[in-house]
Every structure is written in structure tokens, then in C-alpha cells.
Amino acid sequence: MKLFVAELKKLTRGILYLIYFIAIILFFMTQFYPELQDSSLLIKPQPGVESYGTTLVDDPNIIMPNAVEKLLLGYIQENFATYPLGFYKNVRVSESEIAELGEIIQRITGENPEALIEKYIAWQSEHLIDTEYGTILDPNTSPAEVFSNAIDYDSFKQEMQRVDDILGGGSDFAPEQLLRFGKAPRSYDDALAEYETIIYEDKISGAFARLFCDYMGIAVGFFAVFVSVGFSLRDRRSRAEEVIFSRSISSAKLVLMRYFASLFALMLPVLLLALIPTIQLGVYANANGLPYNWFAFIAHALYWIGPIVMVCCSVGFFFTILTASPIGIAVQLVWTVINLFVGSNMLSGEKITTQLIPRHNTVGSRELMDYSGLFVNRIGYAIFALLLVLISIAIYEWRRRGKINVKLIKAKKHD
Amino acid sequence: MSSLSRLKSMTKVQLRLMLLPAVLPAIVFALLSPFVFSVKNLDSVSASMAIERFFSLFGIILLTPVILPEQSENIHELICSKRASYPKTIALRYLVLLPLLIFLSTGICVVMKLGGSDFPMLRFVFGGTVTAFSLGALGFFAYCISGNWIAGYLAPVCFFTLNMGSAKMLGNFYLFSLSYDSLMEKYWLLSAAVVLSILGILLLGARIWKNK
Numbered sequence: 001m002k003l004f005v006a007e008l009k010k011l012t013r014g015i016l017y018l019i020y021f022i023a024i025i026l027f028f029m030t031q032f033y034p035e036l037q038d039s040s041l042l043i044k045p046q047p048g049v050e051s052y053g054t055t056l057v058d059d060p061n062i063i064m065p066n067a068v069e070k071l072l073l074g075y076i077q078e079n080f081a082t083y084p085l086g087f088y089k090n091v092r093v094s095e096s097e098i099a100e101l102g103e104i105i106q107r108i109t110g111e112n113p114e115a116l117i118e119k120y121i122a123w124q125s126e127h128l129i130d131t132e133y134g135t136i137l138d139p140n141t142s143p144a145e146v147f148s149n150a151i152d153y154d155s156f157k158q159e160m161q162r163v164d165d166i167l168g169g170g171s172d173f174a175p176e177q178l179l180r181f182g183k184a185p186r187s188y189d190d191a192l193a194e195y196e197t198i199i200y201e202d203k204i205s206g207a208f209a210r211l212f213c214d215y216m217g218i219a220v221g222f223f224a225v226f227v228s229v230g231f232s233l234r235d236r237r238s239r240a241e242e243v244i245f246s247r248s249i250s251s252a253k254l255v256l257m258r259y260f261a262s263l264f265a266l267m268l269p270v271l272l273l274a275l276i277p278t279i280q281l282g283v284y285a286n287a288n289g290l291p292y293n294w295f296a297f298i299a300h301a302l303y304w305i306g307p308i309v310m311v312c313c314s315v316g317f318f319f320t321i322l323t324a325s326p327i328g329i330a331v332q333l334v335w336t337v338i339n340l341f342v343g344s345n346m347l348s349g350e351k352i353t354t355q356l357i358p359r360h361n362t363v364g365s366r367e368l369m370d371y372s373g374l375f376v377n378r379i380g381y382a383i384f385a386l387l388l389v390l391i392s393i394a395i396y397e398w399r400r401r402g403k404i405n406v407k408l409i410k411a412k413k414h415d
Numbered sequence: 416m417s418s419l420s421r422l423k424s425m426t427k428v429q430l431r432l433m434l435l436p437a438v439l440p441a442i443v444f445a446l447l448s449p450f451v452f453s454v455k456n457l458d459s460v461s462a463s464m465a466i467e468r469f470f471s472l473f474g475i476i477l478l479t480p481v482i483l484p485e486q487s488e489n490i491h492e493l494i495c496s497k498r499a500s501y502p503k504t505i506a507l508r509y510l511v512l513l514p515l516l517i518f519l520s521t522g523i524c525v526v527m528k529l530g531g532s533d534f535p536m537l538r539f540v541f542g543g544t545v546t547a548f549s550l551g552a553l554g555f556f557a558y559c560i561s562g563n564w565i566a567g568y569l570a571p572v573c574f575f576t577l578n579m580g581s582a583k584m585l586g587n588f589y590l591f592s593l594s595y596d597s598l599m600e601k602y603w604l605l606s607a608a609v610v611l612s613i614l615g616i617l618l619l620g621a622r623i624w625k626n627k
Binding site: 014015016019020023026027029030031079081089090092218219222223226229230233326329333 | 452453455456457461557561563565566568569570572573576577579584585
């Protein structure tokens with residue numbers, strides 16, 4: 001315990017931790033806190049209101065014409081935007097691919113693509129409206145007026161898969177992405193159901209806690225590894241490495257105490273910030289006689305963000321102990337960036353299975369949250385982090401005995 | 416040795432010192448980036464995203480480690496004991512890297528243009544250079560003030576991450592303003608970058624003066 005406190009003091013007194021602490025607070029204030037002030041979802045919807053917002057519906061009658069419209073526009077321009085690794089990629093299709101896309105359009109709509117283009121342009125020109133932003137297509141129209149469906153939805157999904165294959169993957173036409181084309185006005189019943197889920201199932205805090213974890217997970221994914229690597233390199237920097245190596249303390253105890261001290265220190269600002277929405281929403285719930293879960297934010301922070309911190313720390317420790325260099329920062333940053341960009345297609349908690357930083361970038365939408373997948377994912381990453389720490393302990397022991405002497409950066413030039 | 420030849424000689428040495436920790440990694444990053452983030456047939460908005468949210472990160476790689484060669488206390492003391500002023504040497508090293516910053520930014524824009532992208536070239540070269548410069552200057556300043564090179568890299572990464580979705584909060588210091596075709600923020604960022612760079616160098620000088 002004494003060692004844990006000593007390591008914790010060393011860690012929290014450094015400039016790196018101060019920057020980390022401030023960065024986490026700023027990230028919270030600029031990303032999550034403004035969303036916390038929006039209490040519109042906590043107000044019971046009333047019948048007869050003009051608009052209840054929009055939602056995504058898995059309705060073929062909405063999805064199919066919207067998807068065909070986008071496909072036709074790409075067909076005309078002969079290029080498409082895709083996101084195969086989460087990064088933007090422009091795909092310019094070849095003549096044979098254009099021909100194949102034309103055949104797909106014909107099979108879906110039952111019409112020749114060239115004739116369809118003329119029909120679409122004529123329809124567009126009839127539905128243009130002038131706004132302060134310029135001339136745009138009337139949002140109250142639907143491309144279903146132009147495009148008919150000559151095939152059923154299952155066949156349509158197969159055709160879309162073929163389109164996605166032609167484009168090299170990562171396009172909006174992949175069957176799992178088709179829901180994006182299902183934007184529709186939300187009904188009063190849908191809005192009421194959403195409200196009741198937030199109030200009675202999520203007990204208010206749960207609905208916001210997922211968004212909190214979404215944002216704070218990103219912050220921790222970017223910043224935590226700097227602190228853990230800086231902390232691990234401290235011995236080399238202060239030229240105390242050889243002295244510490246010669247001490248009688250076991251490698252396991254030293255590494256584990258440092259690891260747990262890092263976990264505690266890195267989770268501390270997240271847990272403290274979790275108290276702000278806990279109290280703010282709790283006061284609102286009490287004042288309005290609504291049910292409330294006082295532990296949702298803390299519980300979500302621990303099981304959602306905790307494994308992220310565990311992995312970032314263990315990656316930092318592992319690479320630093322192995323190479324005596326800060327290369328762990330680069331490794332973790334690349335992992336975080338790839339996770340975020342790949343996960344940008346899954347922003348509502350679905351398909352969490354392999355993401356280090358699970359995403360749920362919306363308040364509510366509990367029905368989209370894959371909690372069972374999240375559970376498996378979090379346990380998996382926690383186990384991975386602990387295994388990495390065990391390997392780090394073994395490497396540290398070998399370094400102490402002089403069996404490993406990997407140094408990517410020479411001590412005399414760069415500490 | 417005349418002043419000019421001395422300056423030339425110092426410039427070569429500074430460039431050589433920065434080759435491994437800054438120049439080569441920045442060039443490698445710039446060369447590999449188009450393979451990760453497509454640069455073909457981008458419209459103005461997509462091109463601005465490519466330049467500001469991805470390619471400009473080379474500014475952190477290029478400018479943050481300017482004082483890394485003197486990280487070791489022994490080397491630092493040795494350098495400070497020399498006749499050549501240490502802050503002026505750092506200033507020269509910094510100035511040597513700035514043309515490379517402009518060159519890389521221009522090169523990326525040229526590659527995007529050759530790939531059929533459509534955007535105003537000069538505005539984007541300026542915008543991309545300033546974005547990279549401001550991130551690098553922040554890293555340099557953070558390194559100077561903390562004496563910790565990891566803190567030097569952490570500060571611009573924090574600022575970059577904060578810019579995701581925080582346009583209103585950051586006001587005139589918002590990094591990604593090319594997306595809505597605004598250069599006003601770039602002038603503010605350029606001013607801030609120059610101020611941070613000068614402050615960093617002055618801080619180094621003040622430390623030496625204090626130790627004397």
C-alpha cells in the first residue's frame with residue numbers, strides 16, 4: 001500500500017498528469033456538457049405537435065428509393081465516396097464497373113439508367129425551392145416518386161452488396177449501412193416510447209451516461225497513453241533505472257503497483273466529472289418526481305471506460321519496458337485513430353464486438369445499444385490488458401537480470 | 416570565418432540535428448498519408464478535412480522536438496557554455512524547419528490538385544501551413560515550458576482533439592475553419608503560433624540567464 005501511495009504521488013505531481021487532467025476537463029466541458037444542457041428529451045411529448053424530429057426506420061419503401069438516388073448520382077459522376085478503413089476514399093469506377101452498376105440499377109428499378117437519369121433530372125427541376133441558403137431540393141419530396149421497385153427487399157440487399165463489392169467495401173451501400181437511408185419523421189408514438197424508455201428504463205441517467213462514456217472514452221483513448229509512457233520512462237529520465245533494478249523489491253510488485261497507481265490516477269478525473277451530470281440530472285429528477293439511478297454514471301464509467309484505461313496503460317507499460325522508448329505512444333495513438341475512424345460507421349452502440357472505444361454518440365436510443373456485446377467486449381479487453389501487464393512484468397524481470405537490453409533510443413542523447 | 420559562412424555552417428548543422436527526430440518522420444508521414452486518406456477527386460469540403468484534420472499533424476512531428484537534442488542536462492550545459500547564443504541557435508533551428516513546413520503543405524495540395532481535387536489552391540496552402548504551424552508551435556512551447564518532451568507532444572494532441580466538435584467554444588482559434596471557407600481563424604492561429612514560438616525561445620534564454 002505504501003508503494004502504491006508513493007507511486008501515485010510521483011505520477012500525479014508530474015506536468016504530464018496536470019496536462020492530462022486539464023485536457024479531460026476541457027474535453028468534458030466542450031463536448032459532453034453542452035449536450036447535458038439539452039433537456040428536451042426529458043419533457044414528455046405532447047400529441048398534435050408539428051414535428052417530433054426524425055428517426056431511422058427499417059422500411060424498404062423509404063430505404064430503397066433513397067439508396068437508388070445516391071447510387072444514380074454516383075453513376076452519373078462516375079465516382080463514389082467510401083470509407084473502407086473509416087478514412088475517406090474516393091473511388092473512380094472503370095467503364096466495365098459503370099456498365100455493371102447500370103445493370104444493377106436496371107434490375108432494381110426495371111428501367112434503363114439513361115432514361116432514369118432524364119426522369120430524375122426532370123423531377124428535380126420541378127421540386128427545387130429557393131431558400132436563404134440558395135436553391136435546394138424540397139425536403140418534403142421523396143425520390144420514391146421517381147424510382148419504382150422492381151425487386152423485393154432481400155434481392156435489393158444482395159444487389160447493394162454487389163455495389164459495395166464493386167466499390168471496394170466501406171460504402172453506404174453495404175447491407176449493414178442501408179438503415180442510414182431510412183430517415184423518416186418520428187411519430188408521436190415513437191417520441192413517447194423514446195421518452196418512456198429514457199425515464200423508466202434508463203431512469204434518466206443511463207440515457208446520458210452512454211453519451212458521457214462515448215466522449216470520455218475518446219479523450220482517454222488519446223491522452224492516457226502519454227501519462228503511462230511518461231511515468232514508465234521516469235526511471236530512465238532520472239537515471240535511477242539501474243539503482244531500482246538492484247533493489248530487492250519484486251518486479252511483479254513494482255510493475256503492478258505502478259500499473260494500479262496509473263489506473264487510479266487516470267480514472268480519477270473521469271469519475272469526478274461523472275459526479276457533475278449525476279447531481280445535475282438527479283436534482284432535476286427529484287424536482288419533477290421522476291425515477292432516477294444515482295449510480296449509472298459511475299457504473300458506466302467504470303465498466304465502459306475502465307477497460308480503455310487498462311489497455312492504454314498496459315500498452316504504454318509493455319512497449320516502454322520492452323524498448324525503453326516512447327514508441328508505445330505511437331502504437332496506441334494509431335490504434336485509437338483507427339478505432340475511431342472505423343467506428344464512425346457505428347455511432348449508436350451497435351456491433352461493439354471488437355472496438356476498444358465503444359461508441360454511442362446519442363442520448364437515449366437504448367434499443368440500439370448492444371449491451372451483451374459490450375459486456376463480452378469489456379471483459380475481453382480487461383483480460384487482454386492484464387495479460388499484457390503480466391508479460392510486461394516478465395520483460396521487466398529479464399531487463400533487471402540483463403537478459404534483455406533493447407534500447408531504441410540511446411540514453412545519453414534522449415532521456 | 417565570415418558571418419555568412421558561419422551562418423551557412425550552423426544552418427547545415429541544425430538541419431542535420433533535426434533530420435532524425437523531426438525532418439524524416441514528417442516527410443515519411445506526408446508521403447504515406449495519401450495512401451491512408453484518399454486525395455483524388457475531393458471537393459472543397461473534403462479537401463479541407465484532409466488538410467486540416469489529417470495532413471497538418473506533420474506540424475507536431477516537425478516542430479515539437481526542436482530542443483530535443485539538448486534534452487540531456489550535460490549536453491545542455493555544454494551547449495550553453497559555447498560562445499554561440501543557445502536561444503539564437505534554437506531560433507535558427509526553428510527557422511530552418513519552417514520552409515519545410517511550407518514545402519510539405521504545398522506538396523500535399525499539389526498532389527491533391529493532380530489527383531483531380533477541386534479547391535482554391537493558395538487559400539488551402541496558407542490554411543494548411545498555418546494549421547500545421549500552430550500545432551507545432553504549441554508543441555514547441557509546451558516542451559520549452561515543461562522541459563518534458565512527452566508533454567510537448569501531448570499538448571498539441573489535446574488541442575487537436577478538443578477541436579473535434581468544438582467550433583463555437585474555440586472561437587477564433589478553431590483549427591478546422593477551412594471547412595466553412597473561413598480564413599479569419601487562420602490569422603489568429605498564425606499570430607498565436609508566432610507568439611508561442613517567440614515565447615518558447617525567450618523562455619529558454621531566461622532559464623540560461625537565471626542559471627548564470
